[in-house]
Structure formats: C-alpha cells, structure tokens
Amino acid sequence: MLKIANKTFQSRLFTGTGKFSNSDLMAKAIIASGSQLATMALKRVDIDDRQDNILKPLIESSIQLLPNTSGAKNAQDAIYAAHLAREALATNWLKLEIHPDPKYLMPDPIETLAAAEQLVKDGFVVLPYCHADPVLCKRLEEVGCAAVMPLGAPIGSNKGIASLDFLEIIINQAKVPVIVDAGIGAPSHAARAMEIGADAVLVNTAIATASNPVAMATAFKFAVESGRIAFESGLASQVSHAVASSPLTSFLEL
Amino acid sequence: MSFVDRFRQFDWDDIALSIRSKTAADVEKALSKSRRDLEDFKALISPAAEPYLEQMAQASYALTRQRFGHTMSLYIPLYLSNLCANACSYCGFSMENRIKRRTLDKQEIEAEINAIKLMKFDSVLLVTGEHETKVGMKYFRQMLPVIKPSFNYLAMEVQPLEQDEYAELKSLGLDAVMVYQETYHPSTYAMHHLRGNKTNFEFRLETPDRLARAGIDKIGIGALIGLEDWRTDCFFVAAHLDYLERTYWQTRYSISFPRLRPCAGGLQPKSIMSDKQLVQLICAYRLFNSQVELSLSTRESELFRDNVLPLGITSMSAASKTQPGGYAMQDVELEQFEISDDRSAASVESMIRNKGFDPVWRDWHSAFSGVV
Numbered sequence: 104m105l106k107i108a109n110k111t112f113q114s115r116l117f118t119g120t121g122k123f124s125n126s127d128l129m130a131k132a133i134i135a136s137g138s139q140l141a142t143m144a145l146k147r148v149d150i151d152d153r154q155d156n157i158l159k160p161l162i163e164s165s166i167q168l169l170p171n172t173s174g175a176k177n178a179q180d181a182i183y184a185a186h187l188a189r190e191a192l193a194t195n196w197l198k199l200e201i202h203p204d205p206k207y208l209m210p211d212p213i214e215t216l217a218a219a220e221q222l223v224k225d226g227f228v229v230l231p232y233c234h235a236d237p238v239l240c241k242r243l244e245e246v247g248c249a250a251v252m253p254l255g256a257p258i259g260s261n262k263g264i265a266s267l268d269f270l271e272i273i274i275n276q277a278k279v280p281v282i283v284d285a286g287i288g289a290p291s292h293a294a295r296a297m298e299i300g301a302d303a304v305l306v307n308t309a310i311a312t313a314s315n316p317v318a319m320a321t322a323f324k325f326a327v328e329s330g331r332i333a334f335e336s337g338l339a340s341q342v343s344h345a346v347a348s349s350p351l352t353s354f355l356e357l
Numbered sequence: 358m359s360f361v362d363r364f365r366q367f368d369w370d371d372i373a374l375s376i377r378s379k380t381a382a383d384v385e386k387a388l389s390k391s392r393r394d395l396e397d398f399k400a401l402i403s404p405a406a407e408p409y410l411e412q413m414a415q416a417s418y419a420l421t422r423q424r425f426g427h428t429m430s431l432y433i434p435l436y437l438s439n440l441c442a443n444a445c446s447y448c449g450f451s452m453e454n455r456i457k458r459r460t461l462d463k464q465e466i467e468a469e470i471n472a473i474k475l476m477k478f479d480s481v482l483l484v485t486g487e488h489e490t491k492v493g494m495k496y497f498r499q500m501l502p503v504i505k506p507s508f509n510y511l512a513m514e515v516q517p518l519e520q521d522e523y524a525e526l527k528s529l530g531l532d533a534v535m536v537y538q539e540t541y542h543p544s545t546y547a548m549h550h551l552r553g554n555k556t557n558f559e560f561r562l563e564t565p566d567r568l569a570r571a572g573i574d575k576i577g578i579g580a581l582i583g584l585e586d587w588r589t590d591c592f593f594v595a596a597h598l599d600y601l602e603r604t605y606w607q608t609r610y611s612i613s614f615p616r617l618r619p620c621a622g623g624l625q626p627k628s629i630m631s632d633k634q635l636v637q638l639i640c641a642y643r644l645f646n647s648q649v650e651l652s653l654s655t656r657e658s659e660l661f662r663d664n665v666l667p668l669g670i671t672s673m674s675a676a677s678k679t680q681p682g683g684y685a686m687q688d689v690e691l692e693q694f695e696i697s698d699d700r701s702a703a704s705v706e707s708m709i710r711n712k713g714f715d716p717v718w719r720d721w722h723s724a725f726s727g728v729v
Contacts (some may be wrong), residue, residue, distance in 0.1 A: 121428075122425070123717050124713045124714055147720055175725055180724065204607060205607070308423065
C-alpha cells in the first residue's frame with residue numbers, strides 16, 4: 104500500500120479537477136477512477152464555500168483534497184496561497200506548483216525548492232510538481248518534501264513518458280514516493296510509469312477531455328493497477344539478441 | 358528595443374501581397390504541421406484557406422479542448438467614464454460626439470459592483486475614455502482599492518500609460534490590460550485618430566512592452582476589424598504576439614477581434630469581414646498558438662456567439678452595458694457601441710451549460726495579484 108506522510112492509499116491513481124464540462128461529470132469520473140486524492144487549483148475554487156461545485160462532491164466522497172498553487176509565479180506567492188488554502192480547507196497537504204511561464208507551464212526549479220523548504224518548516228505536507236530532474240528531486244527530498252512529482256511530458260500534452268530515462272534515475276534513488284505528474288495521455292502511459300516503479304501517477308487532461316470521461320477514468324484505474332502488479336511481479340528484462348549456444352565462459356568448466 | 362523596431366522591418370504591402378499569394382498547397386502544409394509559424398498563419402487567413410474551413414475548425418476545437426478543457430471563462434466590462442479628449446472616427450465616446458458625459462464616483466461604482474456581483478462575475482474589465490486630468494492616474498489610484506476587494510481578477514481597458522504607472526496600478530491589484538492597436542497601418546491609423554493623445558501611433562504600439570516590463574499578468578492585443586484590410590491587420594496581431602511571447606515569457610496573452618459596429622459616429626467599415634471569415638480568423642489564431650486566450654464580446658450576435666463558442670474561444674463577456682452606470686442606473690444613454698447579444702448573465706450561463714461547457718466565473722485568486 105502506498106504511504107505518503109501519515110496517510111495510506113489503496114489507489115495509486117491521483118486525479119485532477121480541471122477541464123471537465125461540469126462538476127457532476129467530474130465527480131463521477133473521479134469515483135470511477137477509484138482515486139482517493141484529487142488536486143484542485145486554489146484560484147479556481149471558492150475555498151471559503153463548502154458548497155463550491157468542485158469542492159462539494161469531493162468532500163462528500165471523502166476524497167483527500169490536495170489544493171495546488173497553480174497561478175503562483177514565485178515562492179512568495181505560493182507560500183502565501185498555501186497558508187490561505189490550509190486555513191480554509193483544514194488540510195496541510197499541498198501540491199506546490201510554481202510556473203512563471205504561462206505558455207508551457209514549466210515548473211520553476213529555483214522558486215519551487217525555496218518555497219518547499221519554507222512550507223515544510225511551516226508544517227505542510229509538500230508534494231512539489233517539478234521537472235524530471237534527478238538532482239532537483241533529491242534536493243526536494245532533502246528539504247523534507249513528502250513525495251516528488253516529476254513530469255512525464257509537458258503538462259496537458261498527452262505525450263506520455265517522454266522523460267523516461269530521467270524518471271528511472273529519480274525512482275531508483277528516491278527515498279520518498281515518486282508520483283509521475285503531467286503528460287500522461289493514455290492508460291498505456293500510466294501503465295508504463297507504474298511498470299518502471301513509479302509509486303503513483305496523477306492524471307487530469309486525459310480523463311477530463313475524453314469523449315467519455317467516466318469510462319476513461321475506469322480504463323486508467325485498471326492500467327495503474329496492472330502496471331503496479333507487473334512492477335511488483337518483477338518484469339522480465341528485455342534482451343536484444345539471443346543467448347549464445349556456445350557460452351563464452353564454457354572453457355572454465357573444462 | 359521594443360516591438361516598434363520589429364514593426365519597422367515589415368512592409369504592409371508586401372505582407373498583404375504575400376497573404377493573397379498563398380496557395381492550397383501552403384494551406385495543406387500549414388494544416389499538417391504540429392507547430393506553426395507566421396508563414397503558416399498567413400496561409401490559414403488567406404483566401405486559399407476558405408475551402409479548408411471545416412478542417413481548420415475541427416483542429417482548432419481539438420487544440421482548444423486539450424489546453425482549456427470544456428470550460429468557458431466569463432467576464433464583464435465596467436464602464437467608469439465616457440469622458441474623452443480623443444477624436445476617433447469609430448467611437449461613440451469621441452470628443453466630437455455631443456453626448457452626456459459621466460464619470461462614476463465612489464458611491465456610483467459601489468452600486469455598479471453590487472449589481473455585477475449579483476450576476477456572479479469575479480472577473481471585471483474596467484473601461485474608460487481618455488481624459489488625463491479627470492480620469493487619469495489620480496482617479497485610478499482612488500478607485501482601484503474600491504473595486505479590487507470585490508473581484509479576484511481585475512483588468513483595464515484605458516488609455517496607454519507609462520511603465521511606472523502600470524507598476525503602481527499592479528500594486529493596487531491590477532492583473533490585466535487590454536490595449537488594442539485598432540490598426541497597424543500608420544496612415545489609416547492617422548486618418549481615424551484625429552485629435553488627442555491617441556494620435557501617437559508608436560506610443561500605443563509600445564504599450565504591451567511597457568506592460569510586460571511592469572510585470573502585468575496578462576496583456577490583451579487585437580485590431581479593430583474593419584478599419585483596414587483585416588487579413589494584413591490580423592497578421593500584425595499574430596506577429597506582435599510572436600514578438601511578445603519570445604521577449605516576455607512570463608506574461609499571459611489574449612487576443613480580441615472586435616468587428617466595427619454602428620455607433621453614434623456612424624463610420625462605415627472599409628473592409629467588411631463576413632461571419633465565415635471571422636470563424637476562419639479565430640481558427641487561424643488557435644492553430645498558430647494553442648495557448649493564447651481568445652476572447653469574444655457581446656458585440657457579436659447571440660446566434661454567432663452560441664455557435665462559435667466551441668471553436669477556439671476561451672472567454673466571453675455577458676450582460677455587458679457600455680455606458681457608465683449601466684448596471685445600477687436606469688437612464689441608459691450614451692453607449693460606446695451597440696450590444697448585439699443582450700441576454701442576461703444567467704441566460705448566457707445556461708446556454709454555455711447546454712453546449713456542454715462549464716462556465717467559469719472564477720479562475721484567479723487575489724493572492725497572486727501582487728497587491729502591496
């Protein structure tokens with residue numbers, strides 16, 4: 104079972120709340136996905152209103168809320184927003200997102216590290232969205248982040264696990280859970296991330312913008328489960344050529 | 358360095374000719390690419406692209422959903438004053454028009470805010486004419502702190518200001534500024550802007566540079582369609598966007614495409630753009646730039662707005678009144694231009710839902726606004 108900070112999760116599929124055509128469909132898709140954690144942009148919801156059409160169905164379904172700081176362009180804005188979210192939503196969990204670049208929404212590594220360090224000191228469970236940069240992920244871990252959330256590909260791009268080689272290094276050396284966030288466009292991408300040992304994936308666009316978001320959420324649920332089982336069962340390694348019938352070391356047996 | 362330096366390298370007639378010379382093969386090449394440049398944009402707005410309109414619309418729809426999902430942001434203009442010291446041929450506020458002038462005071466603004474908040478809006482666009490002494494920085498300094506607490510997102514469409522003035526307004530909660538060049542053709546610009554500060558073409562052209570340097574979150578650009586050949590003017594809008602994105606990578610951009618409408622002055626457009634051509638333009642902007650925000654106002658008709666909504670648009674105004682005091686007061690006179698879609702905010706909201714989109718009233722938190 105996946106454990107982040109003091110919480111355990113049966114589902115390794117985390118979801119987002121943006122881009123759905125209505126909140127009813129959003130709630131149905133999240134429930135179909137089996138997800139126990141959903142992120143929502145602080146700028147998009149009315150955090151002071153429990154009747155808010157995004158917050159209400161999540162609270163009713165006992166889904167762990169993960170407010171995010173999307174919109175923050177620097178550490179100072181993100182820290183201020185995080186405190187507002189904690190006060191209003193009564194959770195110290197936070198997805199730290201700082202993207203000063205509004206076109207590609209690339210995370211700022213310098214501001215993210217600075218904000219993460221401060222927010223951990225302030226008592227937050229910090230899950231930072233970051234580039235698939237192995238050194239940055241170690242630095243985020245060292246300042247006390249509860250997990251790291253490196254990207255698979257540019258956010259919203261549906262391009263899959265474009266950062267595969269770097270994710271493998273990150274997963275290999277991580278001491279905190281690794282959640283692959285952004286770019287996952289198909290269930291097969293999610294399965295791939297799980298097969299290489301990611302602890303969880305976060306999927307939004309691919310579910311929200313599918314023709315049938317509820318069915319797509321179900322497809323992701325199965326993909327994440329099967330990818331995890333494959334990882335735990337020990338995937339057979341790939342070989343590019345056949346094993347030689349006359350072994351090179353057979354002379355040692357003579 | 359500013360866009361003026363880049364602008365001087367372009368020749369209007371060469372561009373107009375180059376757009377007209379695009380062929381079906383150029384259009385097909387542009388459509389087949391995943392990243393498009395200004396030459397592709399020319400092809401997509403050219404007459405040669407007209408037979409490809411359905412294909413363009415399908416691609417524009419898909420790109421917009423991928424980036425913005427099934428959502429539509431809503432905003433409302435709040436006209437603060439119709440005082441104006443400019444004489445512009447197409448505008449109802451032109452100093453030469455004999456109309457009643459009004460500038461809202463604090464109490465009148467509060468009444469407008471109350472009326473707007475009842476309609477659910479959280480994003481407001483402040484609009485004024487240009488009158489430095491009566492509706493200048495002193496007025497903005499007094500009124501922004503009255504308005505900002507009621508709206509997370511605050512945009513302005515007022516006369517071009519200096520960089521330090523924008524920085525000061527940002528510290529009072531200003532998030533976005535719309536500054537349309539009207540036309541990128543200097544002599545046509547001179548013909549329509551006869552008196553007042555607005556006659557300064559280059560100062561206006563450099564305004565987005567000053568805004569970005571002042572750290573304003575979002576800048577809106579556009580041409581007033583009808584003053585000049587729309588294709589060439591809109592090419593300049595795309596080139597302006599391209600320059601701004603490369604130079605100021607931390608700023609968000611939006612494009613508007615107002616078509617000239619009848620006003621108290623009664624100017625006839627030089628270049629008429631059909632509905633079909635406006636759809637072509639919207640799709641071309643989207644295919645050129647999958648992230649830029651595209652905004653559609655109530656200048657357009659109900660029928661047109663309802664149908665064009667899914668094709669690339671990301672934000673819409675609703676229930677707009679274009680005269681100061683229009684929401685709270687009844688003596689409706691002296692609008693800047695005629696509204697074509699006069700439905701209530703609630704009825705636009707339900708239309709958006711019926712189309713399968715989520716109406717977004719709120720997409721910002723004032724914590725990100727840089728209020729000091």
